[in-house]
Amino acid sequence: MKPVTLKEIAEQLNISVTTVSRALKDYPDISKKTKALVKELALTLNYRPNAFAVNLRTKESKTVGLIIPEIVHHFFSNVIKGIIAQAEEKGYLVIILQSNESYEMEKKQIQLLLSQRVDGILISLANGTADYNHLTDVIAQDKPLVMFDKIAKIVKCSKVIIDDRKAAYTATQHLVDTGCKRIAHFRGALLPQNSIDRFLGYKKALLDNNMPYDPSLVYICECGDNSFEEGKMNARQLLNDHKDVDGIFINTDLVAIGAITEFNEQGVKIPEDISIVGFSNWFMSSVISPTLTTIDQPGYQMGKEAFKQLYKEMQQVKNKEPIVFESIVLKTELVKRQSTK
Amino acid sequence: MKPVTLKEIAEQLNISVTTVSRALKDYPDISKKTKALVKELALTLNYRPNAFAVNLRTKESKTVGLIIPEIVHHFFSNVIKGIIAQAEEKGYLVIILQSNESYEMEKKQIQLLLSQRVDGILISLANGTADYNHLTDVIAQDKPLVMFDKIAKIVKCSKVIIDDRKAAYTATQHLVDTGCKRIAHFRGALLPQNSIDRFLGYKKALLDNNMPYDPSLVYICECGDNSFEEGKMNARQLLNDHKDVDGIFINTDLVAIGAITEFNEQGVKIPEDISIVGFSNWFMSSVISPTLTTIDQPGYQMGKEAFKQLYKEMQQVKNKEPIVFESIVLKTELVKRQSTK
DNA sequence: CTCCCAATCGAAAACGTTTTCGAAATCAAC
DNA sequence: GTTGATTTCGAAAACGTTTTCGATTGGGAG
Structure with a gap:
């Protein structure tokens, strides 16, 4: 036995x-x-x-750690899928942890992964993460670390992202192009870089089109577990505050879908009364009514690229070469559907 | 350093x-x-x-393996979330592998996990899995193995499931109760136990209501990556073959949503012309129009229970006690929405 | 027969823990 | 001062590999 x-x-x-x-x-x-x-x-x-003995001798486990804010999430689960697929191809296993958008969790989990001595770490930051000592710890140990999607610009490591600013610009410009005169923005939480960038893209598009930027048209949502509800709430609030708004660029699809649901219930016509552009291209967005115009964000590809980069760095460590950091920017695409004219 | x-x-x-x-x-x-x-x-x-040294000495890694057919899937990602949450609570890490509904993959991945010497394995079977030697291998090694959702009755190990037959019966009965006279069924692939059980529940409900069981009203779909498309196709086919059908019980929500989309496009009114009941209660089902009546399947809880059982067995192994297998059946619930009268 | 080289193998250390077993030291009691 | 119990610690083996460094063998050349 x-x-x-x-x-x-x-x-x-x-x-x-x-x-x-x-x-x-x-x-x-x-x-x-x-x-x-x-x-x-x-x-x-x-x-x-005996893998334990091999690990001990070779000092590597062919295992990487993945920390992600939320698993039940169309975009992130696509990322996970991409990471696992690529990892399997290279003979690596993936340990998944969920930070639940909590900085404390994230910190603890990084320590856990370091204790476990994984060969590398992939991470997408929690909304609440504002200090990065737990990450620099990893880098200080010469342990490969790749951030994706929700990143911190300050941290010196490889990153795989999209050009959030440009994508948001495109989305907003599309609203302008289809005749919107007064455009609101539902942005995500305050800290995450992609939330900031999307906001900046929105703002820039307004200014470039000689439209005034009105801070009162920017609504914040935490984009946590109850994004859908936040979308509904913000939509209701918007109807109260600004009856003249005729277009909204929304930080993420789930919030947008909440908003659409609210507008549908209130009898507001989309896109006749209000046009909406979301972000991420969740599958759901293609089946609700009206279908949602959105920015397609290549989750699966992002996962693959993130692991590929991590793999590169793990090889560098193995060969005792210095780790060279890279920033990879993936293409996004505007998907036009019924929620805009 | x-x-x-x-x-x-x-x-x-x-x-x-x-x-x-x-x-x-x-x-x-x-x-x-x-x-x-x-x-x-x-x-x-x-x-x-040094975790490697500790593992070698103690012969355990505080790590379990999870094999799942598909990650980008509302139900399964909830299960994953439940498993990870419970594992974290007990100080265990989870390695995730995706079988892509392929038996060959599944087999290879089991071997991988055994090589890695995980302390236990959680698995939901691929549609194509019909032989179970790879699983009995695991059990023969006295390595805890817990199956969930898509299980094989023959295999002697613990299982966490719902009563698919009863749930399907309830769903079909609901169609009868709301006035449907001729009820079709879109079933899943042929092999999976839950697909079989749901079919049997459907059939039993018909017979108990003195309605004839007509095999030509049962449509098969693989429920793989393109469930949505299969739903559309089956709906189209049904409209061709059987204009008198006024109710469908569909194996899983994503297929149901495909069907709804098709019916909407063809101008078929739901629920007036055709009532639909899905299965799983994907989030999406509450936001499409019409919203989908469905069976709520507690994914998160299933994940938690599955890990709990695995943990129990891992403790038994540690204490050199014999492993005692259990079958846990979770409650489901009919969620009535607009797609039925 | 001697010498050398190539081919083939083995002894032992090392990786960093945990654990068994016993040794040393302390102390109290008589 | 002897005994016995208790407290505190250490030597060494063990977990199963990988790897370094030689050792042995055989064969061919001279």
Whole structure:
């Protein structure tokens, strides 16, 4: 019942552990005959190298950690899928942790992963994260770290992102192009960089079109567990405050869908009375009515790229080369649907 | 730069490695004084036990494996969330693999997890899985294995499921109760147990209501990556074949949403012309129009229960007790919405 | 037969813990 | 001062690999 070890194989064949180990890995200094013998016995005994021992010797576990704010989330689950797919291709396993948008959690989880001695860490920051010592800790240990989507510009490490500012600009410009005169913005939480960038893109588009920027038209939502509800609330508030608004650029699809639902219930016509552009292109956005114009954000690809970069860095560490950081920016696309004219 | 070890602490304090190890774990046979010294130095040196060495010694890694058919999936991502939450509470990490509904993948991944020597495995079967040797392998090694949602009755291990048959019965009965006279069923793939059970529940409800069971009213879909498209296709087909059908019980929400979309496009009125009941209660189902009547399937809770059971079994293994298998059945609920009268 | 080189293998250390077993030291009691 | 119990600690083995460094063997050349 005990798992079979190199030693047992060695004893059965009357050779040394060393030879067995090397035979199994096709070292050139083992004769074809012994290699064949060893491999055959290993097969019949169903030998499996003890990963714990291998890890201890080689100081690597072929495992990476992934910290993500929320798993039940169309965009993020696509990212996860991409990461896992790419990791599997390279022979790595992925440990997933969910920060629940909490900085404290995130910190604890980074420590956990470091204790576990994963070979590298992938992370998308929680909304509440404003200090980065837990991350610089990782970097100080020369442990590869790649941030994606929700990043911190200050931290010196590789990043995989989209050009949020440009995408938001495009989205807002689309509202302008389709005739909107007064455009509101539902932005995400205050801290995250992508929330800031999307806001800046929105603002820039307004100014470039000679439209006044009115802070009272910018609504904040935490974009946590109840994004949908926040979308509804903000929509209701907007109807109260600003009856003249005829277009909204919304930070993320789920909030936009909340808003659409509210408008539908209140009898506000989309896009006749109000046009809406979302962000992320959740699958849901293509099936609600009206279907939602949005920015397609390539989650799966982002996951793949993030792992690829992490892999590169892990190789660099293995080869005792210095880690070179890269910033990868992925393309986004405006998907026009019924919620805009 | 090298991580600090017990040995270094021991040398600095001029005591033995043994003592350091035991001081850190509060063994009773170490004096308070040395404990304090050791702990203080460990803290200032930022000592972190080498997980690889600990794993090797203790033969456990505090890590479990999770194999799931598809990550980008509302129900499954809720399950994942539940599993991770519960695992974290117990100090375990979770390695996630995606089988992509492929039996071959699933087999390979089981082997991978066994090589990695995870302490336990959680799995929801792929649609294509019909032979279970890869699973009995796991059980034969006395490695805890818990199946959830898509299970195989034959395999002797713990299971966490819902009563699919009863839920399907309830769903179909609801269609009958609201006046449907001729009820179709879009079932999932042929092999999965839950697909079979839901079909049986549908059939039983018909017979109990003295309605004839007509095999031509049962449409199959693979429920893989393109469930939505399959829903549309089946709906189109149904309109062609059976104009008299006035109700459909659909195996899963995403397919149902595809069907609804198709019906909407073709001008078929829901629920006036056709009533629809889905399965799973995806979030999406509450925002499409018409909103979808469906069976709520507690994904998060299922994940929690699955891990709890796995944990129990891991404890049993640790205590060298025999593993006792349990089958846990979770409650479901009919959520009435606009797609039925 | 001697010498050298290539081919093939093994002994042992090392990775960093945990744990068993026992040794030393302290102390109280007589 | 002896005994026995208690407290406190250390030596060493063990977990299963990988890897370094030699050792042995055989064969061919001279």
